[in-house]
Amino acid sequence: DQQVKQNSPSLSVQEGRISILNCDYTNSMFDYFLWYKKYPAEGPTFLISISSIKDKNEDGRFTVFLNKSAKHLSLHIVPSQPGDSAVYFCAASGEAGANNLFFGTGTRLTVIP
Amino acid sequence: ETGVTQTPRHLVMGMTNKKSLKCEQHLGHNAMYWYKQSAKKPLELMFVYNFKEQTENNSVPSRFSPECPNSSHLFLHLHTLQPEDSALYLCASSQDQRTYEQYFGPGTRLTVT
Numbered sequence: 154d155q156q157v158k159q160n161s162p163s164l165s166v167q168e169g170r171i172s173i174l175n176c177d178y179t180n181s182m183f184d185y186f187l188w189y190k191k192y193p194a195e196g197p198t199f200l201i202s203i204s205s206i207k208d209k210n211e212d213g214r215f216t217v218f219l220n221k222s223a224k225h226l227s228l229h230i231v232p233s234q235p236g237d238s239a240v241y242f243c244a245a246s247g248e249a250g251a252n253n254l255f256f257g258t259g260t261r262l263t264v265i266p
Numbered sequence: 267e268t269g270v271t272q273t274p275r276h277l278v279m280g281m282t283n284k285k286s287l288k289c290e291q292h293l294g295h296n297a298m299y300w301y302k303q304s305a306k307k308p309l310e311l312m313f314v315y316n317f318k319e320q321t322e323n324n325s326v327p328s329r330f331s332p333e334c335p336n337s338s339h340l341f342l343h344l345h346t347l348q349p350e351d352s353a354l355y356l357c358a359s360s361q362d363q364r365t366y367e368q369y370f371g372p373g374t375r376l377t378v379t
Binding site: 155157185187189194195196197198199202242246250251252253254255256257258259 | 270272297299306307308309311314316321322356358360363364365366367368369370371372373
């Protein structure tokens with residue numbers, strides 16, 4: 154049973170607008186969340202993370218929001234750029250330890266110039 | 267070479283073959299991982315090594331055999347695989363077992379015929 158879910162397989166956004174990628178989780182013991190970005194023929198690269206003691210973490214154009222009561226997190230990219238077009242994976246970790254990351258299936262973001 | 271490298275990038279093997287996947291990290295990390303990504307499924311953790319010791323085996327069939335001769339190198343030995351083992355195999359590393367952020371290689375696309 155998937156503990157981390159990304160229910161939107163794809164998202165298209167106009168350049169300059171905001172991209173919002175969503176992720177839901179079921180395990181209330183998760184206490185650390187990460188977003189990875191993957192280009193074709195490359196491995197996932199770490200983008201941004203958030204601890205469960207926070208509800209927001211910002212890094213340049215990227216902001217991650219965490220809603221623990223709803224078991225939901227989102228990644229906001231603003232403004233979106235064509236180079237942001239990639240597959241974005243949400244991951245979570247908790248009681249099983251930092252080594253054990255649970256990933257979602259990914260959302261393919263396309264930023265239209 | 268920088269980051270995490272994997273060879274070969276593509277591999278086609280018959281069910282009776284024996285082959286090995288190689289991963290090397292140039293980041294000075296002490297933890298290394300094997301993941302499997304099948305089509306439309308999330309990344310699945312297979313094995314974890316911390317300081318060359320295996321600390322996680324995620325119920326992986328014995329036809330997959332990992333080897334970690336030192337902190338920089340990780341192998342995945344394959345024998346008598348099944349067609350359903352066809353997938354993208356990703357290697358990752360992190361500073362140590364307490365670090366959440368993992369750095370991924372580009373993966374080996376494996377096809378079992």
